[in-house]
Amino acid sequence: MIDLHVHTTESDGTFTPVAVIDAAQSLGVKVLAITDHDTFLGYDQASRHARAIRLHLVCGIELSTKLQGQSTHLLGYFPCPGATQSFRRWVLDLQRSRHERNIRLAEQLQKLGVPIKLSDLKANGVTGRPHFARRLVEIGFASNIQHAFDEYLAESGKAYVARDEPTLAEGLCRIRDAQGISSLAHPVRIKDDLALVLPELRDLGLDAIEAYHSDHSSEDTLWFLKLAADLRMLVTGGSDFHGANKPDVQLATGRNGNLWVPDIVLRWLTESERHLS
Numbered sequence: 001m002i003d004l005h006v007h008t009t010e011s012d013g014t015f016t017p018v019a020v021i022d023a024a025q026s027l028g029v030k031v032l033a034i035t036d037h038d039t040f041l042g043y044d045q046a047s048r049h050a051r052a053i054r055l056h057l058v059c060g061i062e063l064s065t066k067l068q069g070q071s072t073h074l075l076g077y078f079p080c081p082g083a084t085q086s087f088r089r090w091v092l093d094l095q096r097s098r099h100e101r102n103i104r105l106a107e108q109l110q111k112l113g114v115p116i117k118l119s120d121l122k123a124n125g126v127t128g129r130p131h132f133a134r135r136l137v138e139i140g141f142a143s144n145i146q147h148a149f150d151e152y153l154a155e156s157g158k159a160y161v162a163r164d165e166p167t168l169a170e171g172l173c174r175i176r177d178a179q180g181i182s183s184l185a186h187p188v189r190i191k192d193d194l195a196l197v198l199p200e201l202r203d204l205g206l207d208a209i210e211a212y213h214s215d216h217s218s219e220d221t222l223w224f225l226k227l228a229a230d231l232r233m234l235v236t237g238g239s240d241f242h243g244a245n246k247p248d249v250q251l252a253t254g255r256n257g258n259l260w261v262p263d264i265v266l267r268w269l270t271e272s273e274r275h276l277s
């Protein structure tokens with residue numbers, strides 16, 4: 001089994017990096033990519049443990065980018081020897097812009113009478129809106145995480161604060177410059193007709209689409225596989241495991257076993273022509 005899309009406590013997952021590796025091993029997962037939002041901290045903490053127990057851990061990241069005004073997640077994979085120092089420096093800049101957004105989001109919530117301070121949020125590495133959502137639930141301002149988003153944190157929510165995010169084109173460029181492989185995360189969330197948009201994204205440097213994902217029906221997956229094949233693009237796949245923050249999604253197997261990522265995906269990733277060139 002392989003799973004190339006996993007979050008840890010260093011972004012908005014609830015399993016520590018080491019716990020994710022142990023959980024993967026006990027499920028029989030052979031290859032795992034940690035793809036935290038805008039940080040390598042989870043991967044960095046897990047890599048030694050993964051080596052010790054001989055689990056193949058791929059260095060990954062999930063970047064929040066904008067495509068024509070819409071929030072679009074972009075996965076970056078750096079199979080070997082990992083991300084470059086200049087890419088890592090760029091990622092630190094992204095974290096600064098997120099931190100500034102978080103300060104303004106806390107202020108906005110306080111203006112609405114919600115007593116939330118950044119220091120109340122239980123976050124290790126990168127703090128995101130899911131941490132705010134958990135806190136809103138804890139202090140009784142929302143009945144569940146989704147309600148917290150709908151009421152306060154989503155783009156249509158009362159406290160929404162926009163963040164300075166890179167464009168998808170910039171993300172693609174940065175990943176390519178760092179010899180990484182890019183993949184469009186959970187393409188089912190793209191609102192535009194992907195058949196029209198994808199050729200442009202490929203021309204901008206997109207290598208792959210995440211055809212296999214817990215949010216995809218089998219029809220979705222078949223459609224994304226066909227789109228990728230028609231454009232001679234790679235495909236990737238993963239659960240988008242977040243632990244208790246997405247309790248219905250299991251590592252490697254997705255929602256009620258709806259996910260199965262074929263081993264060949266890893267070969268494509270690590271032996272892609274561009275990666276070897």
Ligand code: AMP
Nearest residue numbers: 037064127128129130146149150154155
């Ligand atoms: P951030 O990167 O801090 O802006 O937070 C983005 C994360 O919040 C996404 O990865 C999702 O996990 C979650 N999220 C964003 N919008 C929504 C929404 N409308 N409903 C539920 N979760 C959301």
Ligand code: FE
Nearest residue numbers: 007012037242
């Ligand atoms: Fe997330």
Ligand code: FE
Nearest residue numbers: 062073185186
């Ligand atoms: Fe995502």
Ligand code: ZN
Nearest residue numbers: 005007062240
């Ligand atoms: Zn994700």
